[in-house]
Amino acid sequence: MIRIAAEHIYVLRNSTGKPFTDLLDRLIRNSAGTLGIPPSAVLDNPRTNRPDGGVDTQVTIGAQPDPWGYFNGPSAWQYKAVALKDFTDSKVKEEISGDSKNYVRSLLQEGYAYRMCIADDGPAEKKTEIKALLDAEIKKVNPAAPESIVLFASEVVAWVNTFPAMAAEMLGSSMKDFFHFSTWQNRERAVTKTFVATPESAVIFKNVQSHLDWKNKPTTARLTVSGDAGVGKSRTVFEAIAALPEAAPLALYTDDEDKALDLARAMANHQNLYAVIVADECLDPTAFQLAKILQGVEHRVRLVTIDNALERADKSGLRLNVMSTLTVEKIVEANFPNIDQSRRFRYCQLAEGYLRFAVFLCDHDDLIVQQGHLGELLSDTKGYLAPCSAEMALLKKPTSRL
Secondary structure (H helix, E strand, O other), X not given: OOOOOOHHHHOOOOOOOHHHHHHHHHHHHHHHHHOXXXXXXXXXXXXXXXXXXXXXXXXXXXXXXXXXXXXXXXXXXXXXXXXXXXXXXXHHHHHHHOOOOHHHHHHHHOOOEEEEEEOOOOOHHHHHHHHHHHHHHHXXXXXXXXXXXXXXXXXHHHHHOOOHHHHHHHHOOOOOOOEEHHHHHHHHOOXXXXXXXXXXXXXXXXXHHHHOOOOOOOOOOEEEEXXXXXXXXXXXXXXXXXXXXXXXXXXXXXXXXXXXXHHHXXXXXXXXXXXXXXXXXXXXXXXXXXXXXXXXXXXXXXXXEEEOOOOOOOXXXXXXXXXXXXXXXXXXXXXOOOOOHHHHHHHHHXXXXXXXXXXXXXXXXXXXXXXXXXXXXXXXXXXXXXHHHHHHHHHHOOOOOO
């Protein structure tokens, strides 16, 4: 699996602390999501240039069981993007007792647990020393408050590596076997930036989001969305996941069945990893095999498969059907408002409910106009497609997406 190293944390130290703050904010949100802690319970401070009162992130509720041991109850988090040599004993104490730290003291009085993350590594003795200094100051505020937890860079690394999608994005490597979420987003929204919901897509949204709700305990890791090629399945699944801040950063997307199987096996073998696997162009036999591999790890791995099958034996699955011309017209109008309305309407008629085809035609409108295939010629599909024959071949490739 993709893994970061301590050096990837060290480089986040700078004068603003923002890179380290951004990482920890994402890490806490991802972890809270998998534990069923709602996004509204995670309060972060995205501005590093204003006083935080001693708290960078506040998590108002806890969850159990907690595999990390960081979220057993309400917690207050402070990040230090500094080298240990610069973090003196007096500076450690001031994180609790300093004049500007009123807010952290108020949370400690309420029984919050204190967590400190430092973007450096050192011997165990140094961590014990920092923890002892913090605990002594905390006890002055509230003798009953939980003991602090101090995380060095190596522990942050281990924590990040429980989320392969997050580690992959941090590394920024080619990752030829799958896309992490931001790459998948670029692909899906490259041509059609505006998603137009339909009654059918609303049903898929509801089911996908319920399946990826970590508070739910599904009997299988698998959820399948099927339908003809080119009707918008991948985009619909993407938008459903994009609306879930607790699931989107964990998504790993592939349109290669063999790669999906490799990924599922890796996730099953590593007992502390969390992910949402999206397997596109995935036929039913492979989807069945994927679900079997992930049996017993549904609490940390969820699977969404997308199938181009014309007809599924399992009638209980979700299906996106060919759209009406009116629906296709609404979608292309939202994304190609500058195309002449009459040409846009004819493109939708030619598409016969296949959204990808209509988008392809709209995306090549300049070429069509340049070639002069207008008016009555638009009714002749073969003549109309002639100048676009090379581009149309792309539609037959499994990797072609809106």
